[in-house]
Amino acid sequence: MDISTLSDKINYTLSTLRYGENPAELYEPIRYIMSLGGKRIRPLLVLLAAKMYDEDVESALLPAAAVEVFHNFTLMHDDIMDKAPLRRGQQTVHEKWNANIAILSGDVMLVQAYQLLLGVEQDKLSQVLKLFSKTAADVCEGQQYDMNFEQREQVSIQEYIHMITLKTAVLLGFSLELGAVLQGAPAADAEHLRLFGNNIGIAFQLRDDLLDVYGDKDKFGKQVGGDILSDKKTFLMLTALEQANQEQLQTIVGWRSHTNESIAEEKVRAITQVYDQLNIRQQTEQQIELYFQKAIEHLDSVQVPEGQKAVIRGLALQLMERDS
Template identity: 55%
Template sequence: MHSIPYLQQLVTKALASKKYGHEPVELYEPIDYIMSLGGKRLRPCLLLMACDLFGGDIQKALSAAIGIEVFHNFTLMHDDIMDKAPLRRGKPTVHEKWDTNVAILSGDVMMVEANRLMMLVDDSILRPVLDAFNETATGVCEGQQIDMNFESRDRVSVDEYINMIRLKTAVLLGGLMKIGALIAGASPADAALLYNFGEQLGIAFQLQDDILDVYGDPEKFGKQVGGDILSNKKTYLLIKALELAKGGDLAQLNHWLTLTDFDAVEKVTAIKNIYARLGIREQAEAEMNKYARSAMQSFKAINLPNERKAVLKEFADQLLVREY
């Protein structure tokens, strides 16, 4: 098995040499721009790890891995438009640096390019790989729409929220691992187990993200702590608090959710105090651990020696042991 740093270097080198097109400049320059903003390149590395897990040739999976990264950044470009986000990784978003129409059209080209890169796999597995990719891409779009629907609703159930993050975040992890397994020639049963491992891991990862947004160290987390609270974002923590709160706690919670003029520190402190009284953090961590256990059960069932699984298991452990 190749090491994680080696796979990251391979992906970084491939992306650095990737050309998306030249003319018209206004169409392709935004693609070069967003792809140059960096990131940990976790998704393409996971696809290569999945291929490597089953003894596949990672060079034959590299185009698909780059396709996944292009697709991921396409979704970020369009998400930024919908969220009216001014920054992405500390730099102006594409629609801010150029304009919304350019960002939409450049994003469309990225989706086309992601499909083209997927089609570079061996013809013998082309149909199942494209089926897995298209099913994944559709799920991500469904999850984004459901998330947008939540913004206009007063109440969302925990089950609805879990389904949303499964689609918006987790199916991509499951899908890319399945693609890597297919390229390596894994059995349908093992490819399905790896898909479930990725999907369940993705749900656990997003739940951890919700927790870190409230309780994380901002320097280690890399984001403003309490941002979800300030924006009334319907995360697992808020949804569970609304489900459990009664009397004074419910009145206070609704007060802060409807208040438009407030002190940020005061609001975050007040909501965290309500969460503490209701044991929300503990329940969120229990939910996260439930999905992490489910992921590892699928992983253990894959018909391979433990030593072959070691690198991917280490990677999964790192994803779910981020410091608070």
């Protein structure tokens, strides 16, 4: 069973989910954000991990769907906090409706993620719910750190990595761990898969930071330069702040808080020029490779035949080489 077949199973399962009908303003935004697609990486990881221990992944489909519903809930709420206009090239929910509706619809998505997990086999249900609840809290902690950093002058690169670990990486790690747990994998394997996912997740977010500046808008699906425009303290920005000379530092600080749309392109161009002078792109790519190699070490430690790891190894490589 290849990735295409598994993806078809995920998409079909998601298409069968029923969120509710009335009031329409509560449920239509859920159908809208879920219809925007996306790579469905997290549910795919659930199934790929499950498949390493049993070819029959049918029982993992609804738990995998739960992870995707939860992920989209976080996106819906994050977009409100980030005041993001676009998600996957389309209007964000709070832009299409309003922030209050987006908050409530997201809340229902979180509830429904739990409901989808209730079908897990009874002997594994308690463990799965504990792992999921811990992951959900971690993601919220990561988002809070992200917002805290917006108000702080000084943020270290180490703090930033911790934040993206919580906000982004732990859900990838949980997805893999979940697939393993559902199929009764050894605890050590489940742990290695979790850490594989965490490190891939960090690399994935660093790639996202990189694409925000250097990506193609048509492929990226979000506003290129959005992090610069909103003065986000990304890995690129924090590395530049650490290494900038006085003139470069003045350029960065001078553009901070300039939010006028008429000079948006000029701001992105000026900050990107500083990044280019400091080789920030290359340094970010080196960090991506570092975390990718850490991830592969954990995958190598999983005690299943190498052939059963090939697809998940290939997917990890594909994620690291993505341009969107």
